[in-house]
Amino acid sequence: MSEIILSIIAGLVLFLFAVSNLSETLKSAIGDNANSWIKKYTFNSFSSLLVGIVVTTLLDSSSAVIIIAIVLVNSKILTFKQAMGIVLGANIGTTVSSQIIAMDVGKYSPIFLLIGFILLFVAKTEKLSNIGKVILYFGVLFFGLFTMENAVEPLKDEAFFSEWMKKTENPLIGAIVGMIVTLVIQSSSATVGMAIILSKKGLISLTGGIAVMLGAELGTCSDTLLATIKGSRQALKTGLFHVTFNLLSIIIGLVLFYPFVKLVKIISYGASVERTVANAHMIFNILGVLVFFWTIPFFEKILNKLLPDKIVT
Numbered sequence: 001m002s003e004i005i006l007s008i009i010a011g012l013v014l015f016l017f018a019v020s021n022l023s024e025t026l027k028s029a030i031g032d033n034a035n036s037w038i039k040k041y042t043f044n045s046f047s048s049l050l051v052g053i054v055v056t057t058l059l060d061s062s063s064a065v066i067i068i069a070i071v072l073v074n075s076k077i078l079t080f081k082q083a084m085g086i087v088l089g090a091n092i093g094t095t096v097s098s099q100i101i102a103m104d105v106g107k108y109s110p111i112f113l114l115i116g117f118i119l120l121f122v123a124k125t126e127k128l129s130n131i132g133k134v135i136l137y138f139g140v141l142f143f144g145l146f147t148m149e150n151a152v153e154p155l156k157d158e159a160f161f162s163e164w165m166k167k168t169e170n171p172l173i174g175a176i177v178g179m180i181v182t183l184v185i186q187s188s189s190a191t192v193g194m195a196i197i198l199s200k201k202g203l204i205s206l207t208g209g210i211a212v213m214l215g216a217e218l219g220t221c222s223d224t225l226l227a228t229i230k231g232s233r234q235a236l237k238t239g240l241f242h243v244t245f246n247l248l249s250i251i252i253g254l255v256l257f258y259p260f261v262k263l264v265k266i267i268s269y270g271a272s273v274e275r276t277v278a279n280a281h282m283i284f285n286i287l288g289v290l291v292f293f294w295t296i297p298f299f300e301k302i303l304n305k306l307l308p309d310k311i312v313t
Contacts, residue, residue, distance in 0.1 A: 052089020174211025182219025
């Protein structure tokens with residue numbers, strides 16, 4: 001049992017290491033461009049939404065994009081209303097990673113590791129070096145997933161683990177588990193990734209995987225809230241909007257949980273269980289944005305009333 005736990009921890013550490021370094025490498029490579037794209041193309045709520053989707057897909061981190069938006073709001077480069085669109089877009093962009101995880105790319109990780117290492121070894125320019133790092137970190141990320149996937153295989157024979165995982169079939173318990181795990185490891189992508197892996201191995205049901213995914217959406221708000229500490233009222237409102245949007249989406253998701261699961265099954269007809277969990281992640285976030293996008297002016301008015309800008313005397 002200790003070997004299983006250590007292997008899972010090793011795989012998780014590799015995944016988190018890769019996600020962190022991949023995000024940092026991409027930010028350093030296109031960071032200035034990302035900032036300029038955000039400033040240039042966020043001229044209305046819809047364009048802000050599209051920018052949030054594109055930049056989050058490129059950086060592979062919704063938290064990084066939302067934190068960048070908060071920093072730009074704090075610097076008065078972006079308005080609170082522009083940042084709200086980016087927050088919504090980031091929630092859609094982050095679902096791309098779950099689709100990639102469901103593709104069973106772990107077995108191809110050595111190819112990415114080898115190509116990335118060779119490029120780093122022969123790189124004479126910073127651009128080629130960054131490309132090598134990105135490919136290498138993708139390899140580490142996929143290998144981390146592969147390690148966790150192989151590590152959980154023996155848990156099928158552990159009765160206590162099966163009984164514990166059955167509890168996640170209760171949507172509320174599953175959501176709480178997803179939230180706590182995300183708060184601890186500070187990565188909703190890793191939590192959703194583990195839900196996909198466990199569902200693939202038959203260790204968690206489809207309903208359990210979707211419930212854990214819902215909880216992960218709330219747990220990911222913690223680091224964006226931390227980014228608002230000592231920030232302006234506008235920056236704080238951006239963080240609060242992120243929490244409010246995710247919390248309301250999750251409440252609606254839990255209330256309509258079983259109809260939502262049926263909808264996911266219909267849309268994912270014939271797909272594997274891991275692909276269905278990944279689809280649920282994407283469908284949930286897209287539906288949430290479709291519901292709340294039109295309420296941006298309402299939330300802007302409410303939060304401006306609750307947290308008015310300080311009057312400078």
